[in-house]
């Protein structure tokens with residue numbers, strides 16, 4: 586179900602530049618049911634990039650250590666299971682078992698220093714939960 590609503594999930598200051606954070610969200614599907622929607626947000630200066638936290642190789646979350654989404658150089662996103670590497674800005678896998686495939690992008694916008702997701706209908710029972718607060 587598409588929506589024009591922007592849902593604030595955290596403040597810009599909650600994510601240091603050149604780091605990423607995972608969020609356990611839930612969306613309302615077309616049939617009206619809720620389904621889990623784990624995503625992560627990478628901040629790079631004033632830019633933010635969002636992806637669904639699901640590796641195109643095996644369908645698992647990328648951060649095998651919580652909120653560790655980057656490789657040791659901090660220049661690629663990395664899946665902790667088999668080490669697939671993804672471009673920061675496009676989510677394209679450039680090395681590893683799913684080379685040539687891509688992470689699913691999440692539409693984000695920044696409003697008054699709040700990072701917001703758009704284009705989906707979120708289930709809003711309480712505040713979104715930062716993975717490291719869970």
Ligand code: FES
Nearest residue numbers: 640642643664667
């Ligand atoms: S599950 Fe991500 S690289 Fe294999």
